[in-house]
Amino acid sequence: MENNFILSLLLILSVGGSLLILLLPRENGSLLRVTGLVISLVIFLVSLFAWYNFDPRNPGFQFVEKASWIKGLGISYFVGIDGMSLLLVLLTTFITPLALLSTWKSIEHKVKEFTFFMLLLEAGMLGVFMSLDLFLFYIFWEAMLIPMYFIIGVWGGKNRIYASVKFFIYTMTGSLVMLVAIIWLANSGKEFTTDLTELYKLGPTLGLSAQNYLFAAFVLSFAIKVPVFPLHTWLPDAHVEAPTAGSVILAGVLLKMGTYGMVRFNLPLFPDATKVFAPYLAILAVIGIIYGSLVSMVQKDMKKLVAYSSVAHLGFVVLGIFGLTTESIQGAIIQMVNHGLSTGALFLLVGYLYERTHTRVIAEYGGIAKLVPVYATILLFISLSSIGLPGLNGFIGEFLILVGSFSSPVLNNPLYAIIAALGVILAAVYLLWWYQRMCLETVKNEKLNTLTDLNTRELFTLIPIMIVIVWIGIYPSTFLRLSEAFSSNLVSSITNALAK
Amino acid sequence: MDLTNQLSFLATLIPEYLIILFLLIIVFMDFSTEKIAEKIPAVAMSGLLLALLANLFMTGTLYETEKLLAGGEIFVNDGFAFLFKFMILASSLIMVYFFVQDDEVNAYKTRKGEFYILFYSMVLGMMLLASANDLIAAYIALEVLSLPSYIAAGFLKVDKRSSEASLKYLLFGAVASGVMLFGISLLYFSMSSTSFQILVSNMSHGIGFDPVMILALIFIIGGFGYKISMVPFHFWTPDVFEGAPVSITTFLSVSSKIAGVAVFVRFIVYSFAGSNLMNQEIAGLGFNLNSFLVLLSILTMTVGNLTAIFQNNIKRMLAYSSIGHIGFIVAALAANSEQGLIAISSYLLIYTLMNFGAFLVVLLIKFRIGSEDIRDYKGLGYKMPFLSVMMVIFLVSLAGLPPTAGFWAKFYVFTALMEAKLYLLALFAIFNTVIGVFYYFRVMKVMYFEKSETAEPLPILTGGNKTVLLVLGLPLLILGIYFTPVVELARETLKIAGF
Numbered sequence: 001m002e003n004n005f006i007l008s009l010l011l012i013l014s015v016g017g018s019l020l021i022l023l024l025p026r027e028n029g030s031l032l033r034v035t036g037l038v039i040s041l042v043i044f045l046v047s048l049f050a051w052y053n054f055d056p057r058n059p060g061f062q063f064v065e066k067a068s069w070i071k072g073l074g075i076s077y078f079v080g081i082d083g084m085s086l087l088l089v090l091l092t093t094f095i096t097p098l099a100l101l102s103t104w105k106s107i108e109h110k111v112k113e114f115t116f117f118m119l120l121l122e123a124g125m126l127g128v129f130m131s132l133d134l135f136l137f138y139i140f141w142e143a144m145l146i147p148m149y150f151i152i153g154v155w156g157g158k159n160r161i162y163a164s165v166k167f168f169i170y171t172m173t174g175s176l177v178m179l180v181a182i183i184w185l186a187n188s189g190k191e192f193t194t195d196l197t198e199l200y201k202l203g204p205t206l207g208l209s210a211q212n213y214l215f216a217a218f219v220l221s222f223a224i225k226v227p228v229f230p231l232h233t234w235l236p237d238a239h240v241e242a243p244t245a246g247s248v249i250l251a252g253v254l255l256k257m258g259t260y261g262m263v264r265f266n267l268p269l270f271p272d273a274t275k276v277f278a279p280y281l282a283i284l285a286v287i288g289i290i291y292g293s294l295v296s297m298v299q300k301d302m303k304k305l306v307a308y309s310s311v312a313h314l315g316f317v318v319l320g321i322f323g324l325t326t327e328s329i330q331g332a333i334i335q336m337v338n339h340g341l342s343t344g345a346l347f348l349l350v351g352y353l354y355e356r357t358h359t360r361v362i363a364e365y366g367g368i369a370k371l372v373p374v375y376a377t378i379l380l381f382i383s384l385s386s387i388g389l390p391g392l393n394g395f396i397g398e399f400l401i402l403v404g405s406f407s408s409p410v411l412n413n414p415l416y417a418i419i420a421a422l423g424v425i426l427a428a429v430y431l432l433w434w435y436q437r438m439c440l441e442t443v444k445n446e447k448l449n450t451l452t453d454l455n456t457r458e459l460f461t462l463i464p465i466m467i468v469i470v471w472i473g474i475y476p477s478t479f480l481r482l483s484e485a486f487s488s489n490l491v492s493s494i495t496n497a498l499a500k
Numbered sequence: 501m502d503l504t505n506q507l508s509f510l511a512t513l514i515p516e517y518l519i520i521l522f523l524l525i526i527v528f529m530d531f532s533t534e535k536i537a538e539k540i541p542a543v544a545m546s547g548l549l550l551a552l553l554a555n556l557f558m559t560g561t562l563y564e565t566e567k568l569l570a571g572g573e574i575f576v577n578d579g580f581a582f583l584f585k586f587m588i589l590a591s592s593l594i595m596v597y598f599f600v601q602d603d604e605v606n607a608y609k610t611r612k613g614e615f616y617i618l619f620y621s622m623v624l625g626m627m628l629l630a631s632a633n634d635l636i637a638a639y640i641a642l643e644v645l646s647l648p649s650y651i652a653a654g655f656l657k658v659d660k661r662s663s664e665a666s667l668k669y670l671l672f673g674a675v676a677s678g679v680m681l682f683g684i685s686l687l688y689f690s691m692s693s694t695s696f697q698i699l700v701s702n703m704s705h706g707i708g709f710d711p712v713m714i715l716a717l718i719f720i721i722g723g724f725g726y727k728i729s730m731v732p733f734h735f736w737t738p739d740v741f742e743g744a745p746v747s748i749t750t751f752l753s754v755s756s757k758i759a760g761v762a763v764f765v766r767f768i769v770y771s772f773a774g775s776n777l778m779n780q781e782i783a784g785l786g787f788n789l790n791s792f793l794v795l796l797s798i799l800t801m802t803v804g805n806l807t808a809i810f811q812n813n814i815k816r817m818l819a820y821s822s823i824g825h826i827g828f829i830v831a832a833l834a835a836n837s838e839q840g841l842i843a844i845s846s847y848l849l850i851y852t853l854m855n856f857g858a859f860l861v862v863l864l865i866k867f868r869i870g871s872e873d874i875r876d877y878k879g880l881g882y883k884m885p886f887l888s889v890m891m892v893i894f895l896v897s898l899a900g901l902p903p904t905a906g907f908w909a910k911f912y913v914f915t916a917l918m919e920a921k922l923y924l925l926a927l928f929a930i931f932n933t934v935i936g937v938f939y940y941f942r943v944m945k946v947m948y949f950e951k952s953e954t955a956e957p958l959p960i961l962t963g964g965n966k967t968v969l970l971v972l973g974l975p976l977l978i979l980g981i982y983f984t985p986v987v988e989l990a991r992e993t994l995k996i997a998g999f
Contacts, residue, residue, distance in 0.1 A: 070984050072991075073915070139902040146896065149941070153949045161949050165941065172937050176930040179911070183918045192915075 006050050007063050007079045007130050010089070011123055013043050018119035021112060029111045033104055036115035040097040040122065047093040054086055056481050059489035061132060061197075069136075073186075074193035078133040083483035084263060084333050088129045088256055091340045094468075095252040096122045098461045099245040102348050106244055106355050107155060114155060117147040118245065125253050129260060134182045135194040141257070142175055148246070148254065156241040163234075163241035170234040174221035181217035185269070203269035204497040208276075215273035218266050219281070225258030228281070228318055229288035232311045239307035244351025247303070251310050252344035256336045259317045263329065267321070268490060271497035278322040278410045285322070286419050288315030293426035297433070301360045302353075305434055306346045309386065312423055313339045319420055320401035323411060324494060328404025329487040334479060335397030338472065342386040342394060345465045349379050352458055356451055362434060367443035372453040376439040378462055383431040385469045388424050393472035396480075398424055512558050512577040515551040515585060516627055522547030523620040530613025537613055544616045545596045548623070552589040558582060573695060574634045576766075579993035581631040583845060584762040588626045591755045591852050595619070597968055598747040598860065603867050604656055605745050615655065618648040622751070626759035633770065635684045635694040635720065638763050639677070642727060645756060646673050653744040653752070665743025672726065672736035680723020686716035696770035717789070721796075724767065727760035728826050731800040738807075741819035746866060749815050750859040753822045754852055761829055765844060768793075768833055793834035798928045801827025805935040814862050814874050817939060818855070821898065824932060825851055831929060832913045835920035838994065843912035845990035846983075850897070850909040850976070857894035857972040861887055864965060868958045874943055879952025881944075887961060888947050890969045897976045899940040900933050905979035905986070912987065 017039035024032055054062060061080030069077045081089060100118055107114050124144025131137035145168060153164035186194045188210065189202045206214070224231045235255075239247050267274050292312030299305040317339070320332030352375070354360055369376035381392075388394035406417035443449070454462070472479055525543060529536050558577070596619075599605055605615060625645030632638040650673060654666025688694055690712050725733040741749045772789065804823030811817035825847075832843040864887060865880065866872055881888040897906030910933065917926040961969075979986055 069982075070987075072984070072987060139907075142902045142907070146901065150948065153945065161945055164949070165938070165945065168941060169934060169938060173930075173934050176933055180914060180918065180926050180930060183911075183915050187915075187918055 004063060004065055006046065006053070007081065008065055010043060010046055010050075010093075010126050011079075011130075013039065013046065014119050014123035014126060017043070018116045018123065021116045021119065024112065026112050029108075032111045032115050033100070036119060037097055037100050039119060040093070040100055043122065044093040044097055047090055050081070051086060051090060054081075054083075054482070056083060057485055059083075059485035064132070069133075074191060074195065075135045076133055076195065077136060078195060079127075079130040079136070080132045081130055083486035084260070085129045086482055087333060087337055087479060088253075088260055089126060091256070091337050092122060092125045092129065092253050094464070095248060095340060095344055098344070098348070098464065099248040099252070101457065102248065102351065102461045103243065103245045104457060106351065110154065114151070114245075117151050118249070121147040121151070121249060125249075125257070128257050132196045133194050134186065134196060134199065134265075138175070138179055138182060141178075142172075144254075145171055145175075148250070151246040151249075152238060152242045155243040155246065157243075158241070159237070160241040163237040166234045167238040170224050170231070174224035177217045178221035181214050184217075185214055200268055204271050206270070208272050211270040211273035212276060215266055215270040215277055218269075219262065219277065222258040222261040222266070223281075223284075225261070226255055226314050226318060227258070227311065228284050229291055229311065229315070230284075232288070232292075235311065236304050236307045239310075239347075240301065240303050244347060244354075247307075247347040247351070248344045251306075251347055252340040255310065255314060256340060259314065259321060259332065259336055262318070262321050263332070263490070267324070267494060271494045274322070274324070274494065275410055275498055278324060279413075281322045282319055282405070282411050282416050285315045285318035286416055288312065288318070289420050289423035290426070293423050293430060297426070297430040300362060302350050302362050302434065302438070303347070303360050305362070305430065306343060306350060309346075309427065309430065310339070310343055312427065313343065313386070315423065316398055316401050316420065319405050319416060320397075323401065323405030323408040323416075324491060325404040325408050326484075326488045326491045327400050328408060329490060330480060330483060331397050331400025331402075331404055333483045333487065334393075334472065334476065335401060337479065338385075338393040338397045338469075341465050341469055341472075342382055345378075345382045345462060345469075346386065348458075348461055348465075349375070349382065352454065357448070362437055364445050365438040365448065366441045366445065367439070368448060368451060369439040370443065371448060371451045374453045374459075378454070378466070379439065380435060381466060382462075382469075383435055385473070387428045387431050391470075391473045393469045393476075396472060396476045509577065513575075514558065515555045515589065516624065518547060518551040518554055519620060519624050519627065522550075523617065523624070526613060526616050526620060530617065540612055540616050541596055541600050544620070545593060547620075548589055548593045548596065552586070552593065555582060555585050555589055574637045575628070575631045576633040577631050580766065580845075581762070583989070583993040584630040584758060584848075585627050587758050587848060587852055588623065588630060588755060591758065591856065592619075592623050592626075594856055594968070594972075595747065595751055595755060598750055598863060601860075601863055601867075601965075602745055602747040605747060608655070611655075615652070618652050619751075621645075621648040622652070622756070626755065629759040630762040632763050633696050633766065635687065635696070635767075638767070639681060639684060639723075641763070642680075642723070643677065645759060646677065646727075649673075649752065649756065652748045653740050655748065656745055659743075661743035662745070663743075665740040668743075669736050669740045676723055676726035676733065679719050680726075683716045683719025683723065686712055686719065690716070696767055720767070721764075724760060724764040725796070728757050728764060728829075729823050730796055730826055730830060731803040731823065734800070734803070734823050737823060738811075738816050738819050742813055742816045746815065746859065746863040746872075749819070750856065750863075753819060754855045754859070757822065757826065758848055758852065761826075761844065761848060765833060765841070769841070772836070790834055790836060793830060794922060794925050797827050797830040797834055797925060799827075800824070800830055801932040802928060805932045805939075809935065809939045811939075812874055813872050814877075814943065815872050817874065817943075818858060818862070821936065821939070822855065824936060825855075825898075827932065828910065828913050828929065831922075831925050832916050834925065835916040835922060837916060837920055839912070839919055840916040841994050842987060842990045843909075843916045845993065846912055846986045847909040849986055849990075850905045850979070853972050853976055854894050854897040854904075854906055857890065857969065857976070858898060860969060860972065861891045861894065864961065874946055877943065877946045878950040879947070881948035883952060883958055884961070886966060887969070890973045891947065892944055893973045893976055895940040895944055897980070899937045901937070903977070903980040905976045905983060907980065908983040908986070 021036060061082050064080035067077045069075050121144055124140050127140030131140055149164050149168050153160055186192050188206060227235050242250060289312045292308050292315060296305050296308040317332045317335050320328040385392035385394050388398045402417045402421055405411055406414050526540055529540055622645050625641050628641035632641050650666055650670040653669050654663050656662035684694060722733050729737040801824045804820050804827055808817050808820035811820060829844050829847055832840040869876055897904035900906045900910040914926060
């Protein structure tokens, strides 16, 4: 294929764009905002072009680029995407401009630094989803921490410093364990190599105990990122303290890096260990679903409610991944996208309300549907999508995951799916109850009478998300077919490896 | 040894001759008029520059001929020595810049000459350490380095802390060198030689470890360990680092450690390389020398890093963190492989850059806000944007995160550890990296996340300050993306050294 340069172009645009921001004058806030938005939109267009040229029938990597980087260690700059990465790359490039647009009013000081970090973060996330060299992957994975640390720490809420340090230390611990595992894995072949396509051949041939250790090290790092219960405690803090755009990116894309890592590395590299660990991770996932939902239910702070609902939703994704059937993995992949859209939009809505009232305590609201009808309608719409109402996106993902894991030969027990299905009901409970307390009933708080409805800019950040939500809900095959070849190929290769 | 060989060896000592020559020039300048004495820093700098060029030239010829210049049995000039001398001279060159900037030192105008004379003696000592191949030679070189260091630590003689630092350093140093000398004599007693290679050659004749030798080895390692502040020989470090002027602290924590590591590595490698002595169990003790090094490494990095968390004085924090870094270097040494030695050389190169950078920022801040306390750094990120961004680069690199060179330095240590199957040590290294992140980021946190109480503007940086900061900081970023040159350099020099 001729347009081989497209992935590097994405990276160059985001890194170059962030550097361009540094050159602009600090005083001119609107220039900085517009430039940042334009750059992120250009990146989005380029990623659409990649989608246009993508061949969904090919399960292998496409748009592959490879250049030697560190000769002695066989490390190279090696990028490429398959169906799963394409979806997540699109998600990233789609969410970033919206997140940038959402901050036009709320970020007033240090706009320059903020835009710079956001674009740098985008580069890191794209790099994570495109790397086909474990080492390159690690670099992006780590490099992305620093912008996020600053975004939470500088523009965050009251308790931001505690939250940012906690976020950093948690992730860092996990990633260092992964680094050692990467070196170990790279070292276990004839020659030191971090080339993923080589390691895909090498990994399954390792002994079970080596696979187990490596699997555990990788999964620890990813589980912290997802986060899988009981490693989730950094998430509510980070979400509550982060500025709106930070929460959107965090929930929308960052958390997916953990689940992406599990699918990209754990499953194909260590199939034998996957079989050993799958039931345990499925148990943790199910606990996460129920626990996250119950904790969500009792939150007084609405941002915390949304944050804990992430723990529950990502529990579904993890269950889908370790269900290890084509359907459940398909479901997990589409659910990653769904969660990014729905939860991202929920954070946007919570953020907009907070900008107006400066409170996130649910009890202080009530009856706002009368005051801000457009807002309330959109909130209901997004909540329903998050609950998994048929016709909207959430349903597709959860349905596939439940079907897939119900009949999963690896888990070999329908109980996982049955308990997880309870989570769907609980999601309805906590989200609708929240909606009721906030939007319905009567207006108790007099301060709310001055509340204004969403303005055009805010609508512009939400409507694109809503369109995609409906699109996935009604005609999911546009997206499912992208990852279909990948998923079935993955499952059959694992089955083959296990059969040996 | 024939005459031509002897002469060519003497020729490779040109950098050392230059240092001695300029040392004498500075002595004479100090005696003459005040006007001439004012030029001392410039002369000191040019002397170091000449020596550096001479050293580079020597390395060049070495590359051409590819021959091992093991000219003397007491001193060796090989690729390893040249690489370390390069680091020593380059870092000394930057040190002069520190001295010029250090207003505490400059306050003693009349003693300027004295200061540079001390400094030049230290440089000479370090260069000798880098090529020492004999315990007596190493001992003498160590003293040539240490004695002026004691005086320099107490250079601010009216300052109580500085005097305390000097005295503590002297007392610890005296004990350490006494113990080391005792160890050397014990080794001489059982081996009748003081050469680094003696252990290997004797062991190959079937002589095993005996208790006297073990004791001697521990004493000698203690002597070297004191110089590089390896736990448990590190107790002098924090107080001395806090009390001494910033520039001297920088010198003690960077330059003098390079030299200390050089001689320590050479001692361990020459004594044990190519033999399985490192892994041979010592009779009656149930452990081998390798596990002894592993233990020292774990202790050093853990104690250094854990203690660094609780420091509020940034000089003290950096001092403890440098102990932690030494732990990483000892870890790479314990890997006992070529990969490990490459890791050591690359680590030290990067260590020099990032530590110099961090200390320079500390020094520049100190003479602007008048404090070394981390808590006084509030809001500096916005008051001094350039300086703070550079500090972020240095701290991120010290913490060992990509995309900076500090990450690669740690990465190669990890690789060496995994190859040598030292998994426990690797786990400790991870644990320590996380701790490091915690306290390095604390500084960034204070600088950026906390608001300053005063709004008064601070004196801005000069162009020279900025240039030096960039010279130290940009390589960290560039090498962070493309690290291969550093590793290739380390590999080449080691190959020539025949390690």
